[in-house]
Amino acid sequence: MISRASLGAMLAAAFATVITxxxxxxxxxxxxxxxxxxxxxxxxxxxxxxNEIQFMGAHNAYHRELQGAELAQAxxxxxxxxxxxxxxxxxxxxxxxxxxxxAVELDLLPDPDGGLYRYPLVRxxxxxxxxxxxxxxxxxxxxxxxxxxxxxxxxxxxVSCLQQVRKWSKAHPEHVPVILQLELKETDNRLxxxxxxxxxxxxxxxxxxxxxxxxxxxxxxxxxxxxxxxRPGLTLEQSILKYGWPDLDWARGKVMFFFDNGGPxxxxxxxxxxxxxxxxxxxxTRGNPGDADAAITMVNDPRGANEATIRDLVKRGYFVxxxxxxxxxxxxxxxxxxxxxxLASGAQMVTTDFPSVGMAARYDSxxxxxxxxxxxxxxxPVSAPRNCRDDRLEPTSSR
Numbered sequence: 001m002i003s004r005a006s007l008g009a010m011l012a013a014a015f016a017t018v019i020t021x022x023x024x025x026x027x028x029x030x031x032x033x034x035x036x037x038x039x040x041x042x043x044x045x046x047x048x049x050x051n052e053i054q055f056m057g058a059h060n061a062y063h064r065e066l067q068g069a070e071l072a073q074a075x076x077x078x079x080x081x082x083x084x085x086x087x088x089x090x091x092x093x094x095x096x097x098x099x100x101x102x103a104v105e106l107d108l109l110p111d112p113d114g115g116l117y118r119y120p121l122v123r124x125x126x127x128x129x130x131x132x133x134x135x136x137x138x139x140x141x142x143x144x145x146x147x148x149x150x151x152x153x154x155x156x157x158x159v160s161c162l163q164q165v166r167k168w169s170k171a172h173p174e175h176v177p178v179i180l181q182l183e184l185k186e187t188d189n190r191l192x193x194x195x196x197x198x199x200x201x202x203x204x205x206x207x208x209x210x211x212x213x214x215x216x217x218x219x220x221x222x223x224x225x226x227x228x229x230x231r232p233g234l235t236l237e238q239s240i241l242k243y244g245w246p247d248l249d250w251a252r253g254k255v256m257f258f259f260d261n262g263g264p265x266x267x268x269x270x271x272x273x274x275x276x277x278x279x280x281x282x283x284x285t286r287g288n289p290g291d292a293d294a295a296i297t298m299v300n301d302p303r304g305a306n307e308a309t310i311r312d313l314v315k316r317g318y319f320v321x322x323x324x325x326x327x328x329x330x331x332x333x334x335x336x337x338x339x340x341x342x343l344a345s346g347a348q349m350v351t352t353d354f355p356s357v358g359m360a361a362r363y364d365s366x367x368x369x370x371x372x373x374x375x376x377x378x379x380x381p382v383s384a385p386r387n388c389r390d391d392r393l394e395p396t397s398s399r
Contacts, residue, residue: 149191236278
């Protein structure tokens with residue numbers, strides 16, 4: 001058995017914050033669905049489209065840092081924990097409401113039989129019992145940052161997170177689309193060797209399960225999918241570049257999902273297999289410009305030459321996600337330059353760990369990442385039409 005001391009030595013510095021490299025997502029197909037053609041056909045030059053706006057997103061929107069005995073044990077396991085785990089978000093309802101967020105990032109771990117992550121190593125080594133939430137014993141996707149170490153969440157299961165989004169959306173039906181970014185994770189080998197959970201590898205059955213869980217909460221009319229955007233005879237990318245995204249009026253009250261996992265021979269390929277152009281799929285994938293499934297992209301660092309890259313992608317019609325504050329030192333230094341660059345780039349989704357005033361006070365910092373004037377949404381500085389008005393994008397009642 002591995003002692004706490006040896007475990008701490010083994011895991012020290014193992015979990016530095018990871019910055020995802022720039023890429024681009026979505027998909028291909030040709031569903032001749034009746035809802036698909038009218039969706040894009042309603043868009044016109046006189047209307048603002050759903051990709052011609054800009055809003056803030058919450059990075060790891062479920063995350064709550066460890067406390068008490070769990071925190072003490074986590075610091076023994078990984079002394080670097082404060083540099084990547086010291087931030088906590090409000091509930092999803094408060095993120096969407098009080099904190100004006102319109103994009104929510106969730107990390108998913110597969111648990112097809114249930115109970116795999118119910119007794120995390122950090123609790124076991126701290127002399128604590130299993131997580132009491134009965135949902136952790138049931139089959140289904142679980143939501144956490146690092147299995148067996150950074151495990152606290154405002155919603156422990158994927159379905160419960162979605163139910164929170166759905167409840168808020170139902171109460172605010174005129175909101176601009178809420179984007180849910182999904183990162184599919186596996187357990188860490190070092191923690192597995194120390195006695196932690198071993199997650200099953202992602203396969204097509206598990207990916208099908210994600211679609212099923214999404215559709216158990218949201219109806220087809222509440223989802224924005226590739227089937228809504230793709231035109232007959234064209235790939236998804238060809239469709240959005242030629243005909244654009246639906247107008248905002250059509251997209252109100254809806255949600256859209258995308259995987260930030262990308263690259264060839266990976267989850268993206270498995271998800272596309274048998275579903276050309278994401279036919280029938282609930283989630284967009286992340287592809288690169290030129291890929292048939294390219295519609296949503298990620299360029300996480302907006303600085304330097306990446307700012308021009310983002311501007312170009314936005315002008316061409318892609319949906320882009322970038323980050324406004326990373327690493328943590330930028331928050332401690334109150335470096336607002338990256339926030340300003342991210343917003344100026346035109347990326348539709350600008351993701352932060354600090355969407356509200358006061359969250360960075362623990363670092364003696366007044367850092368906050370928000371739209372100018374604390375708006376919920378604004379006309380995109382790069383792609384919005386001239387007649388776009390910030391005050392007409394979302395009714396006050398939707399906040």
